[in-house]
Amino acid sequence: MAFMSILTAKDLCKSYGSGESMVKAIDHVSLSVESGEFVAVVGSSGSGKSTLLNMLGGLDTPTSGEVTVSGSDIFKMDDEKRTIFRRRNIGFVFQNYNLVPVLNVYENIVLPIELDGTKVDEGYVRTMIKTLGLEKKVTAMPNQLSGGQQQRTAIGRAIVKNPDILLCDEPTGALDYNTSKEILKLIEDVNKKYGNTIVMVTHNDAIKNMADRVITLRDGTIRKNYLNENKIPASELEW
Ligand code: ADP
Numbered sequence: 001m002a003f004m005s006i007l008t009a010k011d012l013c014k015s016y017g018s019g020e021s022m023v024k025a026i027d028h029v030s031l032s033v034e035s036g037e038f039v040a041v042v043g044s045s046g047s048g049k050s051t052l053l054n055m056l057g058g059l060d061t062p063t064s065g066e067v068t069v070s071g072s073d074i075f076k077m078d079d080e081k082r083t084i085f086r087r088r089n090i091g092f093v094f095q096n097y098n099l100v101p102v103l104n105v106y107e108n109i110v111l112p113i114e115l116d117g118t119k120v121d122e123g124y125v126r127t128m129i130k131t132l133g134l135e136k137k138v139t140a141m142p143n144q145l146s147g148g149q150q151q152r153t154a155i156g157r158a159i160v161k162n163p164d165i166l167l168c169d170e171p172t173g174a175l176d177y178n179t180s181k182e183i184l185k186l187i188e189d190v191n192k193k194y195g196n197t198i199v200m201v202t203h204n205d206a207i208k209n210m211a212d213r214v215i216t217l218r219d220g221t222i223r224k225n226y227l228n229e230n231k232i233p234a235s236e237l238e239w
């Protein structure tokens, strides 16, 4: 089999509204991401980052164009099939954590396994919880956690099924400087330790320096797409 990118977008478009008030949130975007790659998508607010990421992960449907994940065209699937595919192959991390408030840390983390009806590998989950630095918080409820702990929990939930792809939308957007750096370091560790392919969108230009590749967006189009020759560890980023 020929070498295949793990994630591709072809001529992706998403517009909202029509006529005079039409907004082209994503305008003919094509890209491909290699397995294990860490890609940063940067652009100012309103440039289309979230719209793009949601379509790459099948959370939102394009007006036209296609997305393939591990060779499967995700918008050729019906909604149910795409939901199952997404749960098994793609993890999402959002700015506002999106934890389930009535579930504790452990229950939030294993939720995708429960939803999938498969068995929890306790050993694997315990090790992961240690990597996340949450071993003392497993029975805490989300409202008893700091922002950083909530995001750690959300990252755990996103990677518990060891997805091929981890998509992060401004994962540090609601966190202070030091906590942001801890979370970025954790995402970097996840990429190294578990080998998940990562696409992280951010409006913080400094964060792009930790990625293998940088894609810049402006008004829904790709302005630049380049390999980062001078990768800086998350712990050494400054802004
Ligand atoms: P970013 O994440 O880079 O801030 P978004 O992807 O959220 O950008 O938005 C890109 C553009 O699409 C913006 O002009 C935004 O106003 C518009 N947009 C996003 N979602 C919607 C929506 N549901 N309805 C109308 N316009 C939208």
Ligand code: MG
Binding pocket: 049, 050, 051
């Ligand atoms: Mg956004």
